[in-house]
Amino acid sequence: xxxxxxxxxxxxxxxxxxxxxxxxxxxxxxxxxxxxxxxxxxxxxxxxxxxxxxxxxxxxxxxxxxxxxxxxxxxxxxxxxxxxxxxxxxxxxxxxxxxxxxxxxxxxxxxxxxxxxxxxxxxxxxxxxxxxxxxxxxxxxxxxxxxxxxxxxxxxxxxxxxxxxxxxxxxxxxxxxxxxxxxxxxxxxxxxxxxxxxxxxxxxxxxxxxxxxxxxxxxxxxxxxxxxxxxxxxxxxxxxxxxxxxxxxxxxxx
Numbered sequence: 303x304x305x306x307x308x309x310x311x312x313x314x315x316x317x318x319x320x321x322x323x324x325x326x327x328x329x330x331x332x333x334x335x336x337x338x339x340x341x342x343x344x345x346x347x348x349x350x351x352x353x354x355x356x357x358x359x360x361x362x363x364x365x366x367x368x369x370x371x372x373x374x375x376x377x378x379x380x381x382x383x384x385x386x387x388x389x390x391x392x393x394x395x396x397x398x399x400x401x402x403x404x405x406x407x408x409x410x411x412x413x414x415x416x417x418x419x420x421x422x423x424x425x426x427x428x429x430x431x432x433x434x435x436x437x438x439x440x441x442x443x444x445x446x447x448x449x450x451x452x453x454x455x456x457x458x459x460x461x462x463x464x465x466x467x468x469x470x471x472x473x474x475x476x477x478x479x480x481x482x483x484x485x486x487x488x489x490x491x492x493x494x495x496x497x498x499x500x501x502x503x504x505x506x507x508x509x510x511x512x513x514x515x516x517x518x519x520x521x522x523x524x525x526x527x528x529x530x531x532x533x534x535x536x537x538x539x540x541x542x543x544x545x546x547x548x549x550x551x552x553x554x555x556x
Contacts, residue, residue, distance in 0.1 A: 307335070307342060312352035320491075322351055322361040330370060330383060341371070341381040363457055364487060369480040406489065410532040413482055414525060417463060420479060421508070421524045424469035425517035433512060435465050440509055443502045452495035459501050460487050493535060501527055 310325050329335040341347065344362070348355045362381050365371045372382045439462050446454040460483050467479035504527035511520035 307339075310347065310350040312350070318351070318353045318357050319360055319364075322347075322353065322358060323364060325351075326361065326365060327370070335383050337383050337385040339383045341383070343380065360457070363461075366461075369477070369484065407536055409482070409485065409489075410528075410536065413486065414528050414532070416479065416482060417466075417524055417528055418521050420463070420467050420470055420475060421512075421521050422517045423472070423475070424466050425512050425515060425520050427471055428469040428512065430513060432469055433509065436462070436469070436509060436512070439465050440502070440505045443505060444499075447499040447502050452497045455499070455502065456490050456495040457487070459505070460490065462505055489535065496531065496534060501531065 307329075326335075326341075335341070342350070344355045344358045347358045351358065362371065362373060365381075366373050369384055372384050374380060374382060439458060443455055443458040443462070446452075446458060463483050464476070464480050467476045470476070504523055507523050508520050511517075511523060
């Protein structure tokens with residue numbers, strides 16, 4: 303720890319969630335917060351930002367998805383700045399999109415192939431015990447869907463891909479997956495959550511195939527659902543698709 307952390311400024315933006323993330327990112331990028339540093343508790347940050355603890359909690363979860371912080375449990379737990387710098391890759395992907403270096407259709411096509419590879423490797427390398435975090439993720443998504451909390455469902459569904467990547471045991475794939483999913487999280491936040499539990503049900507089927515060791519079935523289910531989601535996102539963004547043809551919209555809608 304380099305010393306006491308200077309208090310954050312109260313959040314006055316309309317989208318408090320984004321402003322909390324922005325301020326934390328600025329501290330990390332400037333070096334005021336270094337790898338290994340522990341952030342103040344949620345309650346203290348909520349007071350400094352003048353937002354609810356839930357807003358801080360959601361910001362933490364998004365920063366965890368992008369690989370900027372690690373959330374640890376237990377008496378010595380809390381939010382810690384990660385040693386890795388995968389967030390720089392994430393930020394670069396987002397910046398490149400804003401500069402029109404590539405399109406949403408380019409990103410979704412790459413995500414499809416990456417997710418297929420990750421799913422196959424995870425199926426080959428993970429045993430039942432290793433699948434426990436994935437089961438916890440699916441259970442959380444089901445609970446959020448039952449409560450109609452679609453923003454939470456979207457966040458948990460994105461984190462599913464990061465957990466799956468960790469099951470491959472390949473740190474490079476983990477970093478790449480987190481960078482891609484961090485950008486996907488920004489897109490999801492911009493377009494708004496899909497108000498259906500179709501992806502949650504797909505996750506249940508994927509987990510079933512993983513437990514059975516059926517990599518081909520798991521990959522087919524992953525690709526089917528991703529094509530469906532991608533077709534919705536691309537239609538919402540007004541883009542045409544490239545690569546694999548997306549599935550029909552069906553009953554899913556915003």
